[in-house]
Amino acid sequence: MKKKFIITFILSLALFAGIFWVANKVLDIMELTSKVEFVGSDLGEGNNIEQRVENELLFLVLGLDSDDFSGATTEQNRTDTMILCKVNFDTGKIDILSIPRDSRVMVNGKLDKINHAHHFGGLKLAMKTxxxxxxxxxDYYVRVNFFSVKDIVDALGGVEVDVPVQVDVAEDNVHLKPGKQVLNGKQALQFARFRAGYKEGDVGRVKAQQILIKALVKELTKAKNIAKIPEILEVVxxxxxxxxxFSTIAKLSLKVSNLSEDKINTQIVPGESAYINNTSYFIPDRSKLNAIVKEMFSDYLLNKSGSSQVDTDKNKNNTNTKNNNNKNNNTNNRNNSNNNKNNNNKNNKNNKNNNR
Known part of the structure; x- marks a missing residue:
């Protein structure tokens, strides 16, 4: 069975494609990037695209389970990877929140896996969900297919990664031992797709992808890669x-020198795996997730109280439980009242007989 993968931070390649513009090289970046599809559309219902914090971007990376670019723009594909990224070009800080693809959330009015949202309703439903x-x-999104990582790593001449576990993918003849090593494109791709060796399963794979993200950012910000911009842009x-x-990307690219690997903060939606109706899900930890969201993305909260969909679901369950308890209490009180009434009638009858 074909394994599926998409690198979680490809925008570090699209957004930072002009990353070395500041080096004053004689490259027409405007012309080189003009072929990248920048589709300015607002996918929110009643929501206007706006930059809430100056020189900062918040965007969702959607990696689709497709082998070609046509798949990257096909609405029916499922998202194999979903990553929320926030980049502040003044401070150089990058915040990354990985969302496990099996996360059980509300999709189009019912609980389902979050990666089904794009399949059912394309970008609009994926973003809304x-x-x-x-x-x-x-407001912003980036959609990519998984061949990106292979081609870009090869364009960079490899990327150094600290591999945490033994990686064996026989069908592609990729065998990696734990430890630091330089990976080529095929090895990097399989490293980020591999999950069999992790006790946490897909969560382990997500962590591996975050390792690769940091390694790619580090490699992309090296001065020696300036001459490789045209080749990278061809991939992008x-x-x-x-x-x-593109005007936003061009403006912010002038501040890319502030970014660095050691300023990347990575988190994963907390929770645990579970089987429900014979289907494997990832159940988010509601309270822990809200704390992470508040800490990382407070400027973008829609509900300033910090309550998310998961809180709403929890409150709904609590309300149902409370209603059931109240109903049971009312029934018990009614039964007790009837019992007391019967006992009083019986006592009155006995007293009447005794008086005779």
């Missing part, structure tokens, strides 16, 4: 589409 789930004003334009305006 994520926005409701996290209670965040998310074939595998990425986004609604982030």
């Amino acid at each position: 994520t926005r409701d789930f996290l209670n965040l004003d998310i 334009k074939k595998t990425v589409n986004t609604n982030i305006p």
